[in-house]
């Protein structure tokens with residue numbers, strides 16, 4: 001079973017995303033900020049990370065850069081999931097090593113389509 | 122709605138657009154026709170059908186368009202577009218090396234997702250920059266769809282299904298929460314309202330016909346007839362791309378499928394260029 005870590009400071013968003021991912025056959029875990037997420041990754045590197053942009057302490061981009069420097073940190077598929085919805089943000093995210101990009105609000109169909117994009121469907 | 126009216130409507134739709142109505146629920150028909158009813162000022166469907174029976178062409182046209190299913194998405198059935206990009210297009214570029222001209226037709230383009238997907242592939246392959254002349258024609262029966270396609274504006278949801286983020290960032294711009302296709306791509310496509318049941322006289326020498334997810338709505342006779350006409354306007358060494366549940370087999374001897382899944386057909390009796398076999 002593939003694992004996905006959902007990183008978002010909103011409990012509601014984490015819950016909604018986890019429910020969809022569970023339904024799509026993923027094992028899910030949650031983190032409410034980048035620091036906690038990094039610790040979780042050090043314990044167990046997930047197959048995929050669904051990543052918010054704007055979070056306290058560490059932005060999604062900062063987390064991503066830190067992750068990619070970790071041991072095995074190149075391995076997870078990282079999909080941004082954020083309210084930032086312009087070309088500049090998408091370009092920055094992909095440039096920083098994200099694999100895909102979801103703009104909120106999202107639904108099951110969007111998550112499913114993006115899983116196809118990254119080869120995890 | 123009375124049974125006789127439903128039968129009348131079904132027969133009219135079949136004659137005008139090829140659409141097989143099947144066994145629809147009355148309320149499904151009524152909800153599709155509600156906007157037409159309002160636009161033409163009818164108080165109910167019965168009144169609308171009465172007027173239809175008196176041969177009002179603008180009304181019949183609007184009803185026919187309203188009954189079409191316009192569901193589509195960018196790079197729909199991904200494998201088919203990958204096959205186009207990785208096999209059909211490379212073969213075609215060799216076949217047309219002398220003229221450096223490509224003529225591609227998206228025959229039921231809905232709101233433009235299909236022709237713009239093709240345009241993205243051609244653009245990424247830098248064909249215009251390399252001096253190729255490209256005619257990308259896109260048609261649909263539904264004039265509202267053609268108007269939308271010409272605008273090239275898509276919702277948050279439409280651009281997140283089937284379209285990789287990289288392509289979105291490369292080929293679209295966001296303003297006010299909606300996404301507009303870049304002008305350079307928009308200008309690659311010529312849109313025109315066109316019914317596949319009408320004469321193909323204006324079309325000729327097409328290298329690739331995308332006729333995807335539309336024949337499936339037609340009865341076998343209409344499918345065969347449309348395939349015949351496509352055979353006439355397709356270049357002898359051209360390609361026909363059908364949808365995943367569509368086939369030319371048993372309907373037309375003009376074509377031969379090249380594979381089971383991607384819908385790529387060539388003219389019967391033609392040896393397939395090796396590179397196009399994927």
Ligand SMILES: C[S@@+](CC[C@H](N)C(=O)[O-])C[C@H]1O[C@@H](n2cnc3c(N)ncnc32)[C@H](O)[C@@H]1O
Nearest residue numbers: 138189191193229231262263316317333334335
């Ligand atoms: C389900 S959409 C498919 C769009 C696109 N080719 C795709 O694969 O996603 C079918 C389209 O066929 C159009 N259509 C239906 N009957 C037609 C006809 N007789 N001539 C031209 N277009 C027709 C509809 O208006 C609709 O936009």
